Amino acid sequence: MNIEDYREFCLSLGEDVEERLPFTAFRYASGVLVFYVCGHMFSFFDCDRFSVVTLKCQSDRIGELMAEHDYIGKPFNMSPKYWIGICPQTAPEGLLRELTRNSYEIVKAKYGHARGI
Secondary structure, rough: OOOOHHHHHHHOOOOOEEEEEOOOOOHOOOOEEHHHHOEEEEEEOOOOOOOOOEOOOOOHHHHHHHOOOEEEEEEEEEOOOEEEEOOOOOOOHHHHHHHHHHHHHHHHHHHHHHHHH
16 A cells, blocks of 8 residues: 555544644654544554554454564554554555554544543
8 A cells, every 4th residue: 555545544534533743853753644533643654664554453463463464563663562563565455454443443442432432
C-alpha cells in the first residue's frame, strides 16, 4: 500500500480521527505523521521513509503475528508489549487494513468512554 492510500484509509476509520505532525521540533522525527482517536495515537509512520507503520495490538496476538509474518516486527520507539511495526510495502493490503482498524478500535475502546464516545 502506498502512503497516500494508507493515509486516506486511516482518515476513513471515523470522523473522530485526527492526523498531526507532533514531532516537528525533533530533527529525526519531524516527518512522523501520527493518527489519533480520542486524543491518543493508534498509528504512525515516517513520511520520508514509509518503511514501518507502528500500530497498537493486543499483547497476546503480537508473538503469533511476528512468528507468522516476516513483515511484522518490533515497533518504532514504542513498547513491543503493546505495539507492532509492519512494513506497508510488503504486507498484504488486507492485513495492513485489518491491523490498523484493530489498533483504532483498541484505542477508541480504551479512551472513548472518558469522552462519552
